[in-house]
Amino acid sequence: MIFQPTPLPGVFLIEPEPHSDERGFFARTWCKQELAAQGLCADLAQCSISFNRKRGTLRGMHYQIAPYGEFKFVRCTRGALFDVAVDLRPESPTYCQWFGVDLTADNHRTLYIPAGLAHGFQTLADDSEVYYQISTVFVPATARGVRWNDPAFAIVWPIREGITLSARDANYPDYRA
Secondary structure: OEEEEOOOOOOEEEEOOOEEEOOEEEOOOOOHHHHHHOOOOOOOOEEEEEEEOOOOEEEEEEEEOOOOOOOEEEEEEEOEEEEEEEEOOOOOOOOOOEEEEEEEOOOOOEEEEOOOEEEEEEEOOOOEEEEEEEOOOOOHHHEEEOOOOOOOOOOOOOOOOOOEEOHHHHOOOOOOO
């Protein structure tokens, strides 16, 4: 596994190291020991999938507050998406900044997002599926979100018209930094 730091501290883009032959390839996508060697949380409590019928579907920006803050290990297993993390850690030098990257079924990349950051994505293809590995179980009372188009973050989404969005995600209040 190749760990590439991003501009947000603690957020990593992880690429597999495929071993190829005439059959195709084999690559590790999760290794507790390799994650721990990078100083990353390697505990898992839950795995989930998100299936999205339409290109332009936007989910996010979600997070959980302490003591149920969670890291997410996010991978696209079908289709393509633009995956985004927003730094909500007040002590961070990148507070209120965001990082986005294309995750596709073809590039096999994974985004590691630590606790204290909001996460969301926008699908770039119909019938896209996202696979999450998460460090903490979902606790509804600690679930929070920030609005996908909040000017406090100024996220540049690749698709700006015809977005499919839940009412909850559309109506988060303005973020107060």
